[in-house]
Amino acid sequence: MPDPKNDSESVESAAPIAKKVSRRQLLTLLGIGLNVIAGALFSVPIIGYVLAPGGRRAMRKDVEWVSLGALTQFPIGETRLATYRNPFVRPWDGATGDIPCWVRRIATDKLQVFAINCAHLGCPVRWFPQSGLFMCPCHGGAYYADGSRASGPPPRGLFQYDYKIEKGELRIKAGQMPTLASPPSVASADQPRRCSCA
Amino acid sequence: MRLIRLLGKWFDHRLQLGKPIQEAMSHPVPRRAASWAYVFGSASLTVLILQFVTGICLAFVYVPSAGEAWNSLQVLNQQQSFGWFIRALHGWGSNFMVAIVLIHMIQVFLFGAYKYPRELTWIVGVFLLLMTLGMAFTGQVLRFDQDSYWGLGIGASIMGRVPLIGDNLVKLMLGGPIIASETLSRFFAIHVFIVPGALIAFVGVHLLMVLKLGVNEWPVPGRIVKRETYLKEYHELTKKDGVPFVPDAFRKDLVFSGIVILAIVACAALFGPYGPNGAPDPTVVRTVPAPDFFFLWLYSALALLPPSMETVLLLVGPPVAIGLLIALPLVSGTGEKSWRRRPFSVLAMLLIVISLAAFTRLGLHAPWSPVMDAWSSAPVPKKFLEGRSPLEFQGAIIVQAKQCRNCHALGGEGGQRGPALDAVATRLTEDQLIRQVLQGGGNMPAYGKNLSPAETTALVAFLKTLHPANQRPAADASLASTAPATKGP
Numbered sequence: 237m238p239d240p241k242n243d244s245e246s247v248e249s250a251a252p253i254a255k256k257v258s259r260r261q262l263l264t265l266l267g268i269g270l271n272v273i274a275g276a277l278f279s280v281p282i283i284g285y286v287l288a289p290g291g292r293r294a295m296r297k298d299v300e301w302v303s304l305g306a307l308t309q310f311p312i313g314e315t316r317l318a319t320y321r322n323p324f325v326r327p328w329d330g331a332t333g334d335i336p337c338w339v340r341r342i343a344t345d346k347l348q349v350f351a352i353n354c355a356h357l358g359c360p361v362r363w364f365p366q367s368g369l370f371m372c373p374c375h376g377g378a379y380y381a382d383g384s385r386a387s388g389p390p391p392r393g394l395f396q397y398d399y400k401i402e403k404g405e406l407r408i409k410a411g412q413m414p415t416l417a418s419p420p421s422v423a424s425a426d427q428p429r430r431c432s433c434a
Numbered sequence: 435m436r437l438i439r440l441l442g443k444w445f446d447h448r449l450q451l452g453k454p455i456q457e458a459m460s461h462p463v464p465r466r467a468a469s470w471a472y473v474f475g476s477a478s479l480t481v482l483i484l485q486f487v488t489g490i491c492l493a494f495v496y497v498p499s500a501g502e503a504w505n506s507l508q509v510l511n512q513q514q515s516f517g518w519f520i521r522a523l524h525g526w527g528s529n530f531m532v533a534i535v536l537i538h539m540i541q542v543f544l545f546g547a548y549k550y551p552r553e554l555t556w557i558v559g560v561f562l563l564l565m566t567l568g569m570a571f572t573g574q575v576l577r578f579d580q581d582s583y584w585g586l587g588i589g590a591s592i593m594g595r596v597p598l599i600g601d602n603l604v605k606l607m608l609g610g611p612i613i614a615s616e617t618l619s620r621f622f623a624i625h626v627f628i629v630p631g632a633l634i635a636f637v638g639v640h641l642l643m644v645l646k647l648g649v650n651e652w653p654v655p656g657r658i659v660k661r662e663t664y665l666k667e668y669h670e671l672t673k674k675d676g677v678p679f680v681p682d683a684f685r686k687d688l689v690f691s692g693i694v695i696l697a698i699v700a701c702a703a704l705f706g707p708y709g710p711n712g713a714p715d716p717t718v719v720r721t722v723p724a725p726d727f728f729f730l731w732l733y734s735a736l737a738l739l740p741p742s743m744e745t746v747l748l749l750v751g752p753p754v755a756i757g758l759l760i761a762l763p764l765v766s767g768t769g770e771k772s773w774r775r776r777p778f779s780v781l782a783m784l785l786i787v788i789s790l791a792a793f794t795r796l797g798l799h800a801p802w803s804p805v806m807d808a809w810s811s812a813p814v815p816k817k818f819l820e821g822r823s824p825l826e827f828q829g830a831i832i833v834q835a836k837q838c839r840n841c842h843a844l845g846g847e848g849g850q851r852g853p854a855l856d857a858v859a860t861r862l863t864e865d866q867l868i869r870q871v872l873q874g875g876g877n878m879p880a881y882g883k884n885l886s887p888a889e890t891t892a893l894v895a896f897l898k899t900l901h902p903a904n905q906r907p908a909a910d911a912s913l914a915s916t917a918p919a920t921k922g923p
Contacts, residue, residue, distance in 0.1 A: 287606060289605045289606055289608070289609045289610050289616065290602040290603060290604075290605045290606030291602070298605075298611040317717075317719065319717045322611075322612050322614070324610065324611055324612070325614065326500075326614065326615045326616070328499045328500060328501045328502070328615050329500050329501055329614045329615045330499070330500050330501025330502065330615075330714075331501070331713060331714065331715035331716070331717070332500045332501075332583070332612070332613055332614040332615070332617075332714055332715075332716065333612075333614055334715065334716065334717050335612065335716055335717075336716055336717040336719060352716065352719060353587060353591070356591070356736075357587070357588040357591040357592065357736060358584070358587035358588055358590060358591035359584050359587065359588065359723055360584065360716065360719040360721060360723075361719075362719055362720070362806060364837050364840075366809070366835050366836055366837055367836045367837040367838075367881070367884055368883065368884040369837070369879055371804045371806065371840065373721065373722040373723065373803055373804070373806055374584070374588070374722075374723055374724075374733075374736075374737070374803065375733075375736055375737035375802060375803065376737060376802035376803050376804060376851050376877075378804070378879050380879065380880075380883075381883075386874070386879030386880070387874070387876075387877045387878060387879050388802075388877065389736075389737065389739070389741045389744065390741075391741055391744070391745075411611055411612075412605075412611035412612060413587065413590055413604065413608065413611065413612045413613060415590060415591050415593070415594025415595075415600070415601075415604050416591070416594045416595055416600065417593075417594035417595070417596070417600030417601040417603075417604060418594065418600075418601045418604065
């Protein structure tokens, strides 16, 4: 390796030891420095790669309007299961890319679209039209027909999707698993502004 | 024979492992420590090796893809030669692993073996326990079925309760916005590479410390651990009353490990592999997800925690519990080792074991979950119908049709979410029944919007008949005192 000090080596060999050690120290420091840089270059992409799904860039594009099919499938006064293909899927997602939700049609253009996931811990709630309740099979949560909490451990009513009707099609804004940290819509069945139809 | 010895010499001349192995094998252990109580550590290692072997075998066929994992498990179960048996061995091995690690931990705790100078051995052991539980959970995820899918949903929902970064954590755990292919791939990497790698490293350190520091002596009441004198006392003990680890202690390890492997093989052959149950299709909502045995206590806790403190306990509880386990040897690193002189430790251990056992038992029955099909599958017992009026019959039909039975048992059948209705008339008067049905209360939803006045009348008429023949129904005391007894409320 070309080194400006190289020429003086024979001269310095007789000089005090301290100087000679500092040359070796330089090499050691160089070695450490190189590996720190290499380590950083190596680990930053790895950390970025592993943490990417939780990062800000991934979060920005996680909802989209998806179709639940023709509005006519949902009779007024009834609550029915609908499914949609999640807008963000991989070709090898299989059935896990199909997400169900409950559609309650109150009037011609007035609906509620509930997430399948219980607000407690995400288990699939089931609709019982006879008693007008959603029941959760895991920890015993129950909700009324309008999605508001009836009993059990859920801390709030069912999660609801924002919806719109376009050319006779029902569309909802969906794409991520609803949790307390990321409810699909700000609207909550527990809020008084919801309709309370029988 | 001569050739083998020659070959052995040739290798050892180069490897130079003979002497350290000889030393490790013959290292002295206290005579009483060569006991049946000390076999659980080595048995854990045996099962771990078994898990590595069967796990690698499963990876030959298993496909870690959300779309194909479940199908590849079917191939393992149905088509691949011995596939079902390898799956069964791996599943039962996992159960035995958790059980033996827990017993090992209890034994170490009761024998005070975590005290000076073995604090770090215990702390490394705590991490080994966490990794074992982590392997059990991620393994359940790889059995990619309905339970696995909704179990991930529960995990994500717990993450979603973390303040501020909850959303990020959910997506980090799932590897994306929903439970799908990246979720499974992530858990595959954790289960197959990350945790097993860490396990090898931590088990190595754990074993190294056992060798260097010696096997814990049998605790004798009154023999106090002091930092200044312990090492000297221990060496004197092993010199005076020690036996070589091989064969004196090792033969018991050998026997017990053999029994454990045979037990795993027997369970695998008799009971077969775990699932998978239904395919992981979230649109199939007729499912009752439940965790594997060793997480039932958590399942119970999640159902029974008061909602107001649930988030706090979920997020603060685990770090506090792990912190306590790690702090244990640092806080009580000296003093008595014998359980006879440590009543508080024994009681604390009993409390934890009994609590976990009780929660696990509750988890097996899950009385908090409505029985989703009770209303259509469990008819009203005949004895509650004989000699009833048409109105009361109508009420009995409403009890079924309005799914009351999903939460309320009659004749021992039905949900246990609410109280059994067999003798409800002895507890509630007519007015109280009407109020409870219409307005709900406690854990009961209000049915006011879902029952017409006629239905309510019929329902309450039937409920009023639900009392033992020799026991009078509840009556409003204020009315009973004024009105003639015959009319009653």
